[in-house]
Amino acid sequence: MNKTPDNNPSRPSLPPPAADAAEAAMEEALGAHGSAADRGARLLKPSGRRGGIPAEPHSPLALDSPPIAHPVFHCKDVNMFYGAKQALKNITLDVAPRQVLAMIGPSGCGKSTFLRCLNRMNDTIPNTRTTGTITLDGQDIFAPEVDVAQLRARIGMVFQKPNPFPKSIFENVAYGPRIHGMTRSRAELDEIVCSSLTRAGLWDEVKDRLNAPGTGLSGGQQQRLCIARTIAVQPEVILMDEPCSALDPVATARVEDLIDELRAQYAIVIVTHSMQQAARVSQRTAYFHLGELIEIGETDRIFTNPRHRLTEDYITGRFG
Amino acid sequence: MSSRRTLRKLTNVVALVLSGIATAIGLFFLAAILWTLVKNGVAGLSVALFTQMTPPPGSAGGLLNAIYGSVVMTVIGILIGGPIGMLAGTYLAEYGRTARISALIRFVNDVLLSAPSIIIGLFVYELLVVRMGHFSAIAGAVALAIIAMPVIVRTTEDMLNLVPQGMKDASTAMGAYTWRTVTSVIYPAARSGIVTGLLLAVARISGETAPLLFTALNNQFWSSNLGAPMANLPVVIFQFALSPYPNWQQLAWSGALIITVSILVLSIAARIAVSSFTKGRH
């Protein structure tokens, strides 16, 4: 686990390059993989990418070391369009098992869109189109024989806003097992509900009122209920889209602890707008910018030694 | 500057006064109607009203067969129109929200919503009465169903659209098929809203006269045969009110009072359901 001390809450308290030493830091960071002359040459050459982002000598995945041996998700050249508007451009990345991958970047850069590609939730939005390959455990998720509902059952998703169903706490957690016919007896269902709530750290708080409506819980409890609901169907991977953005700091800390525990069993992809959170909970971090994946790598490395200037600008708080 | 201010203030006062007067006029007529209805209707309220059949001119009687007929045809009308309307509303809100045919369906539904009910009556007359060769309660119920349907389509779609997208997405992301999301998550979330729509539809059809005149017609006697003409409050009121017989006129007043009070009760129930619905969502 990568607990970075938070001395300065307004900005991620990261090792240099710090914002104060902006110029020097930038020189240093860029110097890490190219001389000033190289840099000049690159700037003079026409950009290889759209959107005016300077071309990098290597693709983002090539910068990632070591490569992921048995990725849960393997994404290659994923492009995604809302109507005519392209929201994702040639995203290539792997999601490793039993690890947390954080996705950061300025708002509107396509993090949520990419997350929704992974469980094909973008299919539910009219006029969208996705190209490229995404495999889950080696199986193409866009293959015609894939049943989308069954695919989604293997992938848990936790949303930005806690969204419990208008049902009791018990029925919220029992929903997934029920719709997938996972249990044969009531005792079995009770067992799943109990263990899911326990793992979500909610059992002690709700065990006396399992029949109370889920919507009556506090925001943080609701989000943990949603996590319990998600893990009740034993997914292979959990996608989280800014799961703490509607929560207070105490509830956030609880959910982060939970993510850290769940990592032992699941691959987790988490979108976050908080770089401190990315630094605290993730092992790898991907930085998105205007629909492109700029850089992906070990979280420690991304925050201490970003290889791309855009990444550095973002993590030092210079924009976004 | 200050003259502009004065002008604005003056305009405001004039607008206030005018809208106040308009409101007063509206309320006055409403009160006058209710008062006339209560004054004339209450005089005829008796046990016999609810226990005896519509009488011949000059003799004593009640409205039992008409009340029964109205209830039966309204219930059957909702039983036919309710499920069809709910399913159509569900299609519009959840399946074909952006489909081109949905725009067409919404348009046709709005036309149907504002179609004069006498047209519906004539349509069912051609469709059922002419073919069966006689008036019947079932034809009346079908006419009422056709009138209720667009109301239910509309309210169902509106109420389903009020269910937060996040809740629907959560179910979809768990791997639920759409029908499962609809029945297990969306309907329960929108339940009181949908019930409200049904109540409003009942209120809408329980006073309809024209379509029943062409379909169920009337029946002086007790009849529970759906294939035969059946008495009902609106047509009885229509017929009795136009008659020269004082006892019939009195029954018409009392029947009108019964319908008005039932619609009032239904509307209040619907309002309570709506407020509990919107409250439950926060």
Ligand SMILES: Nc1ncnc2c1ncn2[C@@H]1O[C@H](COP(=O)(O)OP(=O)(O)O)[C@@H](O)[C@H]1O
């Ligand atoms: N349903 C949608 N229809 C059209 N455009 C969308 C939709 N959702 C997102 N976008 C656009 O796609 C881009 C990426 O959005 P999103 O993935 O939500 O960004 P992020 O989660 O990184 O803030 C944005 O420009 C946004 O406006």
Ligand SMILES: [Mg+2]
């Ligand atoms: Mg987002």
